[in-house]
Amino acid sequence: MSRRNVLLQVARRGGSFMSLLKKLWQHPKGRVGLVLVGCLVLVAVLAPVLAPYDPYDVTQRVEKGLHPSLAHPLGTTITTGQDILSMLIYGSRVSLMIGISTGVAIAFLGALMGVMAGYIGGFVDNLIMRTVDILLVIPTLPLIIVLTNLLGRSYFVIVMVFVVFGWTGLARVIRSLVLVLKNSNYVKAAELAGASRWYIMTKHILPGTSHLIIMNTTLTCAGIMVAEAGLSFLGLGDPTAISWGKMLAEAQGGGALLFGAWWWILAPGVGIFLAVFSFMRIGIVMEEVFNPRMKASSSIYKLFKHMNNTYLDEVFRSMDNEESDESAERPNPSDAPLPEGSHD
Amino acid sequence: MKRSYVIKRILYAVFIFFVVLTLNFFIPRIGVRDPAERYYPPQGAMSDIEYEIIKQFTAEQYGFDVSTFQQYVRYLNGLIHGDLGTSLRAGSPRVTELIGERLPWTLVLSVTTLIISLVIGLLFGTLAAWKRGRWQDTLLLSASTISIALPAFFIALMLSFYLGFELELFPAYTNPNMVAQFDWSLEAIRVVMNNAALPIMSMALGGIVGYSQTTRNSVIAVTNEDFVITARAKGLSHTTVLYKHVLRNAMLPLATSIGMSISGLIGGAIIIERVFNWQGMGTLFLEANSTNDYPLMMGIMLFLSAFAILANLITELFYSILDPRVTVGDKR
Numbered sequence: 001m002s003r004r005n006v007l008l009q010v011a012r013r014g015g016s017f018m019s020l021l022k023k024l025w026q027h028p029k030g031r032v033g034l035v036l037v038g039c040l041v042l043v044a045v046l047a048p049v050l051a052p053y054d055p056y057d058v059t060q061r062v063e064k065g066l067h068p069s070l071a072h073p074l075g076t077t078i079t080t081g082q083d084i085l086s087m088l089i090y091g092s093r094v095s096l097m098i099g100i101s102t103g104v105a106i107a108f109l110g111a112l113m114g115v116m117a118g119y120i121g122g123f124v125d126n127l128i129m130r131t132v133d134i135l136l137v138i139p140t141l142p143l144i145i146v147l148t149n150l151l152g153r154s155y156f157v158i159v160m161v162f163v164v165f166g167w168t169g170l171a172r173v174i175r176s177l178v179l180v181l182k183n184s185n186y187v188k189a190a191e192l193a194g195a196s197r198w199y200i201m202t203k204h205i206l207p208g209t210s211h212l213i214i215m216n217t218t219l220t221c222a223g224i225m226v227a228e229a230g231l232s233f234l235g236l237g238d239p240t241a242i243s244w245g246k247m248l249a250e251a252q253g254g255g256a257l258l259f260g261a262w263w264w265i266l267a268p269g270v271g272i273f274l275a276v277f278s279f280m281r282i283g284i285v286m287e288e289v290f291n292p293r294m295k296a297s298s299s300i301y302k303l304f305k306h307m308n309n310t311y312l313d314e315v316f317r318s319m320d321n322e323e324s325d326e327s328a329e330r331p332n333p334s335d336a337p338l339p340e341g342s343h344d
Numbered sequence: 345m346k347r348s349y350v351i352k353r354i355l356y357a358v359f360i361f362f363v364v365l366t367l368n369f370f371i372p373r374i375g376v377r378d379p380a381e382r383y384y385p386p387q388g389a390m391s392d393i394e395y396e397i398i399k400q401f402t403a404e405q406y407g408f409d410v411s412t413f414q415q416y417v418r419y420l421n422g423l424i425h426g427d428l429g430t431s432l433r434a435g436s437p438r439v440t441e442l443i444g445e446r447l448p449w450t451l452v453l454s455v456t457t458l459i460i461s462l463v464i465g466l467l468f469g470t471l472a473a474w475k476r477g478r479w480q481d482t483l484l485l486s487a488s489t490i491s492i493a494l495p496a497f498f499i500a501l502m503l504s505f506y507l508g509f510e511l512e513l514f515p516a517y518t519n520p521n522m523v524a525q526f527d528w529s530l531e532a533i534r535v536v537m538n539n540a541a542l543p544i545m546s547m548a549l550g551g552i553v554g555y556s557q558t559t560r561n562s563v564i565a566v567t568n569e570d571f572v573i574t575a576r577a578k579g580l581s582h583t584t585v586l587y588k589h590v591l592r593n594a595m596l597p598l599a600t601s602i603g604m605s606i607s608g609l610i611g612g613a614i615i616i617e618r619v620f621n622w623q624g625m626g627t628l629f630l631e632a633n634s635t636n637d638y639p640l641m642m643g644i645m646l647f648l649s650a651f652a653i654l655a656n657l658i659t660e661l662f663y664s665i666l667d668p669r670v671t672v673g674d675k676r
Contacts, residue, residue: 134360134364137360137364137652138364138367139611139645139648141614142611142645143371145629145630145633146633146641147371150372151374222493229495229498230497230615233495233615234615248497248498251501257504257505257508257509258509260509265505269494269498269502272493272494273494277489
């Protein structure tokens with residue numbers, strides 16, 4: 001099976017959003033992921049109802065350094081005596097908000113850039129792909145630190161920076177797919193019928209890439225949540241909000257390690273793990289559903305090693321090596337192995 | 345390896361570097377017209393004249409006393425002479441000096457981590473591919489899920505808690521005197537190794553899993569190729585097939601992932617260095633951030649980008665030696 005056929009098959013497997021959800025639900029692992037994500041969203045939305053105490057309320061602070069008990073299921077902090085369960089519940093808001101909003105924004109920008117680069121080609125393609133090359137060599141985490149220093153430590157700035165530097169992976173993947181779709185018969189037919197470029201892009205090309213975008217988005221969400229935890233841990237998140245990364249930083253700074261307050265460290269860690277794990281699960285199952293050739297075990301690692309999700313590129317490249325490509329589309333030099341730094 | 349390909353790649357790397365250094369010049373100037381107003385707002389009963397002096401002083405310090413274009417020329421001129429600027433710290437040390445001081449300490453961590461994860465990953469990945477579907481393989485799969493979903497700094501915290509504070513096997517925080525007292529004696533080297541144990545462990549976990557996965561997948565991919573089946577059919581022994589036919593060809597994807605980790609060798613440990621307070625490039629950068637030391641921050645950024653570009657270039661050229669098909673594809 002050549003790369004072109006695989007891509008076309010992948011494109012055909014995509015359907016409406018509801019049918020996608022149905023497929024995920026029918027898959028046992030996918031169901032686990034969906035239920036977990038659903039629970040997380042519920043917890044984040046209902047935080048004020050679910051949390052036994054208000055972690056922002058200074059008057060509700062109790063005895064310091066309590067072990068987990070019935071009144072405080074996850075204990076309290078050593079320094080301020082806040083209820084850790086409540087902090088954990090409120091912390092899910094930051095993770096999910098940043099993860100999902102960044103993921104969605106990256107999906108839009110990446111898809112736009114990828115479709116433009118692939119379909120219009122020529123100068124536009126060159127410009128976009130050179131930009132990708134440049135963004136890939138700039139160390140992301142130091143740059144985010146510089147920009148939060150310059151523009152202020154707000155979640156808006158953090159999301160913007162994540163988006164500006166995070167769209168490259170998706171754009172590359174979409175571009176490869178668009179290059180194949182562009183030469184397919186139905187697009188040719190539309191061109192001959194006199195359809196405008198914009199019409200073809202939005203009505204014919206974009207729907208073909210939708211499943212790839214959705215899959216990529218869940219994986220990006222998960223990656224961004226890890227990155228956000230790291231930023232908050234460094235003290236670069238919003239200083240007023242409670243987030244899991246900041247809880248870990250406070251725990252370390254407050255001597256949780258020294259005084260053996262394991263519950264203070266474990267709770268946010270488990271929170272991060274569950275959130276990332278559930279999004280990742282969905283992404284991996286989608287990959288299996290769309291492309292059964294790729295076994296989860298073979299790609300699971302690539303998904304996350306690099307936040308830029310170039311794993312599909314690699315998969316396509318390995319397919320290229322398997323069989324020479326007979327299609328008219330030729331891979332651009334920038335699709336040749338272009339290693340990128342893992343700066344996180 | 346074709347010469348035209350090499351020249352093209354080098355020129356492209358130079359072009360990228362030029363763009364990056366220009367960005368590097370302009371980023372810290374986003375929305376900053378007067379550094380004094382931004383970083384040293386007028387305090388209490390400060391007279392206008394006093395504040396004028398402060399303004400002038402900071403402008404000079406940040407290099408804002410001339411026009412932007414002149415600043416850019418000055419910056420380029422400095423770079424040509426290998427000068428990344430002067431830090432705002434007391435005694436105004438050169439940025440290159442500060443980097444030179446801290447770089448070896450980061451390399452101690454990252455190079456050791458790279459070697460350890462490469463060796464173990466190669467062995468374990470081959471094992472997992474050999475025993476595909478058995479418990480070794482399943483172990484690798486679950487390990488990768490965990491190592492991806494758990495941030496490395498959380499693993500570092502847990503290690504620091506358990507091995508550092510509970511069992512007291514290794515120092516949970518880096519000994520602050522380690523750097524100052526280092527004199528190449530055996531005792532000093534032992535202290536460094538002892539202090540580096542936990543940071544290396546927390547970083548190596550992800551690396552081991554990563555290299556294992558890469559090795560496993562590429563070994564399995566190669567095992568299914570015709571020439572391996574032929575070699576088996578010829579009656580060659582398992583070990584000969586593994587070493588001469590499978591592993592040698594399975595190295596290609598591994599070379600790419602080594603290249604990727606090399607470009608992250610210097611700047612990849614910021615959070616881990618912070619957890620253990622290890623005095624490397626990462627903590628240097630965070631210190632610069634907390635004191636608004638822009639020349640130092642941007643100097644480090646440029647250094648990191650240059651290193652990444654260089655590592656990418658070397659990986660590409662190296663890759664084209666390993667796999668000549670790459671250069672052929674570049675001809676059009």
